[in-house]
Amino acid sequence: MPHANGNGTFNTLLSETHGSPLTGPVKPVFELFQETFQKHASEKALKCMHQAPTYLSSLLRSPSPTTKSLPLTKDANDSGKNTTSSHQNQISSKPCLNWTFDQLSQASHSLACSLAARGVKPGEAIASFVNNGAEFHVANYAALELNCIFAPLNPKVASNAPEARHLFGMLRPAVVLVSDGELAEKLEDVVGEEMGSVRVKLVAVESEDSLPSGWQDLEKFVEDNVQHGERGLEKLVIERKEDDVLLVFTTSGTTSMPKGCPWTNKSFRSMLYCIKDVLDLENTDEAPRIACFHSPNFHIMGYFFGAPYHLPGLSVVHPSATFYPGATLKAVHEERVSDLAAVPALVHALVGHPDLKKTDTTCLKWMLLGATTILPETLRMASEQLGVERPTEGYGMTETGPANIRLFVDIPLTPPKTVLAGPVVPGGKSRICDPETREVLPRGVPGELHCGGDLIIHEYWTGDGKVSKEAFYTDDHGLWIKTGDQAVMEENGDVRIVGRYKDLIIRGGENISPKSIEDIFMARFDMTAEVVGVPDDIAGEIPIAIVKTKPGQEIDVSALRTALVKELGPTWVPEEILMLEDLGLVDYPRTTSGKVQKVILRDILKEKRASTIGSVEGESMLEILTRVWNKLLSLPAGTLTHQTSVHDWADSLILARFSAALLREAGLLISLSELAEHSTVEQQARLLSSRGTAQASFADIVPKRDGPPTINDTAHVHGDEARFQKTIQLCNETLAPLGLDWNDVQDVIPMNATQETFLKYRRPQTSNHRHAWLCPGTSMEELQTAIERAVTHHSMLRSMAIYFDDITAVHATIRPSKKWWSHCITIVPPIKKASDLPTLVYNDPKLDFACFPGPMFRFVITYLEEEKCAGVVYQGQHSVFDGVSLPIFLEDLDKLLVAPGTVLKPHVPYKAWADSMYLLQDSALARQSVDWQAKRLHGISRTPEALFPKQIAPEWFKGNSEGWVDINTGKPGPPRKYLDADPVGVKGISALGQLPDVQALKVKHGIEGSQIVKAALAVVTTRYTKAGFALFGQSQAGRSWPFLLDWQVERMPPAMDIDGPAVQGTLVRIPVDKDESVLEMMRKLQAEQKFLNKHAYAPMRQLVASMNESIPNEGDFYGDAFRRQIFNWLPVAPVWSLEKLKNMQVESRTDCGILWNCIMMDRTTLKINPSWDDAQLRRVEIEEMIAEILRVSEAFATEENWGKPLSQVV
Structure with a gap:
């Protein structure tokens, strides 16, 4: 099986895996929801905390599909149940919109009837330009009932005339729903003649609002048309087919114009079943799952938190019309929402909000992070600071829906150190291909991710009735889409996203096309610009423009920003507009054919941004803050005064980015909660000045010189x-x-x-x-x-x-x-x-x-x-x-x-670390490490039978030993003969096993997986030696500053970046007592490991001398024992995330008897990869040992065995 979710047989060496089949009735999507609304009629379906309880109340007066038979629902249950009265009683204490499934059904049915009365027919499009609220769901389900196409669109499109006209030309909507009269006016102005296809223009107003000519209030429209439409809809027979398009989301492409992604009955239904299976969504009485729908509804990631939760009868909560962290935290506190989506910017905003401290977040079960690069730190922040039980990254596209997401039950309770998108979803297919040839690549090799299965769309809509299928292809396994994303498939089938082949910039989850920005530079200012995205801690990526001017041409940054805000909106304005000269360039870096190399530009910008920290010398605090705010807000000069509240312009995303930008550019730290309390630049300056402005930095710790060392x-x-x-x-x-x-x-x-x-x-x-x-x-x-x-x-x-x-x-x-x-x-x-x-x-x-x-x-x-x-x-x-x-x-x-x-x-220069270790090797702290190690190992030489493997040939060599020298005599050694005719010891072999409850062992007892395998190796070793304890070497990564006090270490550069070898080795002595419980044995090993880490750098020369002084030749015995058998633990599988280097061979030629490389491939899968000296051991002996180590490891990792004595388990 390629993965636990898989059901097909594949070559598991290749990067292809198929998810398990979807389960559920093959019915039109409308009928599925109709059954749900009937079954759960009186249960809570939708709460909009920002909308009045009377909003859209007039839509609740018509019979709903749950109480009246509808077309093609031949066995509908006519219960006649009316829940309005009881519902009103339930929400009397909470003045906001709070609907049951019956009420939601009534409202959407009322709109469907009214649209039918105005001649809207199946297959026509309903375009929605509304934020989160009841009107979105009403329009969505009304479209389903009429078998119309529902297209949720970004209301900000109204500020981008070319894009708005393009979308109207592509969709030809019969119905347009907008959030307010101002947006209606904007659309009329920018869309022009493309508005001609629209027969019904609706405004979802909550308050009195003047409407442009031809536009109608949503409630008034329903009141005027519902009764006539009811009669017409009853007679209407709608033929619902598998390939009917029900949903159209839009996605940015490599051009400036978005493409339509059509979701059919089949793909929409598959997405609903897939999400239900992945998240284990069931309507249960115990702690029901509740969706927090705070993400944009026009993004497919946001849409996940609406209809897919309604299908199993679960409730959806909208905290606000658009994301606001305080509103989301209020939904957590009052509604006990359990599931939510987020991009890193949202996580930072929630963590930085002052209300978090007084919010009980124990209800949060699942958070889906995506839409941009997700770092392990973000998952840890969601887990540790927000308290989400199972935060996870997922991969998907508007074209694929969820593609690679870990099953809810498989998400580790402790965030992983390496972020993976996860396994292929049920109903999905994933493969990693050569982007040129489409050849499926071996696992572990980066390539282009291709997605297939029941969920993916089958074409793009490109406008004016045209479609594109260039990104799609079909083979024996069905339809596939080439994603344009670079990924690696791990050995267990999990997918890890590496980067993008495309140039799109994803800012806070929103796609930004560089070409759109570049076109405005050229069209409005006759100026060449190249726009690239660079990483940002909060927004994921931000756009930066590098401009090339003509001789004598001057650049007006303020005019450029104003034009970009007007044409595209503030999100698309580059954070910086730089001249080529600012980067020390005369021209853009180009290929031999003249194409601009944006990869090089991006790297130059990343270096420049990294070097700007601390470059604010000479600026006052007010000047620093004003400069950073103006850059992020793109305001005309003079708009932001020192006394103006930044909250007048800054949304939560910009607030979060400001905090990170200030730290990056000026080395100053201000939290989001502090920004909430200090709204003006003057207040922020006063706060920061009270702390002082000293910045943490490291001077060069190795001096530079031209000549040789002094x-x-x-x-x-x-x-x-x-x-x-x-x-x-x-x-x-x-x-x-x-x-x-x-x-x-x-x-x-x-x-x-x-x-x-x-x-x-x-x-x-x-x-x-x-x-x-x-x-x-x-x-x-x-x-x-x-x-x-x-x-x-x-x-x-x-x-x-x-x-x-x-x-x-x-x-x-x-x-x-x-x-x-x-x-x-x-x-x-x-x-x-x-x-x-x-x-x-x-x-x-x-x-x-x-x-x-x-x-x-x-x-x-x-x-x-x-x-x-x-x-x-x-x-x-x-x-x-x-x-x-x-x-x-x-x-x-x-x-x-x-x-x-x-x-x-x-x-970090290696010389600094090596000099420090050398000069401190005789210090008091070093002596403490030597004493601890010597005491632990005292007397090992008195049990020589513990040595394993037994030596039958001179020396210990993996691989070729030609030309070897006897270090005792200095003379060439005699030839060594391999035991196998076809020796493979230096290359090694591999085998896989399972550690089923390894996570529970860590969570409940604080014992790491390495101790399971180490204990198993000890048990198996003593079977061969018959000794009472096992002796073998153990690799220690080290990566600390040895023999320094804790406060000194904190002031040193990060040891993980030391540019040289810091690895150490130690000898472990593990008693094997068959009357001891499995858990107690592993507890002791874990406790000892803490001290092994602390004393890893005990100077070996001094340790050997101390051991020899205590017992003659015992230090020499230490070296012999270490080289015979070495245990090396890797908590995650090593992956080469490289673009221009493809690994073909890794061969370790250690001078030892056996090297046991033990690697956790996923949450429970253990890989053991031994390599050995072919002159000492045969392959069959190693295979026998692997099988036993894996068997014992699995037994030790099974919770029911932990309380048993070793004798009963092994």
Whole structure:
């Protein structure tokens, strides 16, 4: 099965998965709702907290479909039940509109009758330009009853004349419903002759309002027509077909004009069933689900929270006409809404609102986050600060509806560290394809997401009766749409969205077409502009315009902003309008064919924005605030005074963005609740000034210099001139064979004992990693240039190794030069195809290694004839990188391949971290770590039978051992013989298992999944050794600043960005007591892990000496035990999110017996990937161990076993 939701059999190595079939009767959508309204007639359906209880009350006077038979409802239940009186009693204490399903049915039926009386026929369009409220639902269900097309549209369209005319030309609506008279006037003005198709023009006014000629009040229209229409509708026979279009949403395209997305009976019904299945929506008496419909109704994501909740008989609440955080929190408090949608901006607005502190949010069960990039921090904010039980990201489009969303019951209660869109939904299909060939790609490889199944639309409406099917295709699995989004499918079938192939900008969930803005620059000002989107913490993305003027042409920013506001609306106004010269450019970066490279522009802008923090020197607080407000509000000069309330112009989204923009641009922090209390610029300035304006920043912690290191730059010499001169001499001796000397040295960096262990020469491939990468669309010259730039940025990959004395080893990083590149970059003849890359120079005695003394990182570049692009294989010595620093390098290399002009972000220099660790290794805190580790391991050497695996060949090597040297004699070692005819130990094998209750173990007992597998490995190991405890090595990521006090660590740069190897290793000793309960064993392991993390950096040299002092040779026994068997835990599967680098091979050549890589692939799926020394173990032995470890792990992860003794479970 490709996924738990799947029902088909596929090649699970490929990125394609199909959801389970939808369940439910195949009926027209109207009949489904008719049955629901009958079944739940007296139950609450709709509450509009911002609308008066008498609003649209005249629509409730006609018989409803729940009390009177309607066309094609041959077995309708004529109950005659009237709920108006009881309903009024129920809401008397709450003066707002509060309807039952019967009342909603009455109101929509009244409108349907009235429209029929005016000649509206099935298949005609009803266009809605209203915000959230009862009128939206009334029009929606009236359209369903008449089998008309319902098109919910953005009321702001009235401010964009070309778009409004385009939409009217595309839909040819017979009916238009607007929210007020002012909007009606605007539409009349901008639409012009396209309004000719409209026969009924309605205004949903709540108060007395003058209406333009030809427009009617909605209630008055129904009163005048309902009785005549009732008789006509009873005689009307409506034939409802599967391909009848019922809904049309619009979506922005790569052009400026939106396209229509037609939803038919079949696709609409499928969407309703899909959402019901995904969310497990049922009408139950216990804690019923209640939808908070606060998102725009013209977005399909907002629409999810209306009709799909009504179908199972659940209630929908509108807190306000448009989103306002205070109103939403009031709905949470008073109505106990459970489910809501949000973009990051909405989450920030809710968290920052002062009412949150007094709001009980325990009713919030589910929050769907989408419409833009969702970060793990946003999910954590929704969970921890808003109190949402199950916040989740989902992926969908206007064209697909929900496409990839995790089932409600599968959403983890603790937000994940990696955000995934999730599995394919029931009724849906997902595949990841090559965007050029449509070939389905292997899992883990990024490509274009294609969606299929029962939910997707079948064409675009492009205007004037035209359709487009270019984005669609059909194959043996049905209809598919190419989304234009880049994604990766994980091994378990989950989809992760990586980016967009399109240039659309998504600001706060709203699509913005750069071309629309660029066209106005040209049409109104005869000025060339390129508009790109850059990331924004609150809005997701914001548009920025880069303008190119003609000689002598001047730019009037105020006039540009005014024109953009008038033509497109304030949302579309770029946050910044810059000149090319502001970016240091003469022309836009272009391809060889002259096309502007917006990717490079975007990267340049991101760097510029990052560098603006702290650039406000010389400005007063008032000037800073006014500048930022004016930029966000796009107000004419002089409009915003220091005494004016910003709330007069700023909506909740702008308030949230202001808080982030102020922090980014000026390093000043003001919360949304503070903005609510301090509405004027003067009040805000007074508040911020009272705190002071000091900004947190880190100065360069490694000084820059032109020449080689001085004595004070070299930590290991301790200011001793003789040691410094010895260092220079050793460097010269080491570099001489390469034609280099001391003057080529950039830095000298001391190693810690873990690095020395990696470095210790036993064979050419000692502790090597070999990776192979395909570089699509990249020439060999482009690849070599990018490698040189990336390695220049990552100094540890330009290293040579030197032993200063018996207890000190150092890395000398070498300055980039042609001579240096000639030693670490090799060009070889072309190869035929990508599948040949993994064998390129494989085990070549001259090229396939990186070892002492260096270079410690080497590249082999070639050309692939079939793919017509370059490829690279590199060999890295593990003493210069780890599993965190290497991906940082690859990301930077990928950026340079995508956009060669990219300015790379600086990282925390490795030298600062390494110097600190070296200089503090004999400190009191270091000694504490040594003492704790020595005490924990005391006496291990007295049980040599605990060593596993048993050694039957000299040394411990994964992979090729040719040329190995016996470190005890310094002489070549004897040949080592593989036990299997076809050895695969260095490549490894994999197997999957399940940890069913791993989440419950974490939530209830605070025990992580790693302890389950570690306990299982211990149990299985002792079966082989018969010892009372298991001994094996364990990798520790480290990534902290060792031997510093907590307050000191807080003031250091983030350790996760340290540009070099911080990984450590430790030895674990796990007693296996068969009378002990499973839970108690894992509790002890979790408790010990806390201290293992704390003391991970115990200096190994000092630890070994301490152990040897306590028991002779016990420290040496430690090293032997560690290398035999190593446990490595990855809480999430590693994924290469790269555009121009396609991974073809990862091979770890660790000098050990067995390396157990244990990876959580999803919430419950465990993958074990062992690699081993083929001269010590056979494949069949490893397969037997994997099976046992997985079996025991599953047993330990099953809750019913936790209280049982080990003897009963294993």
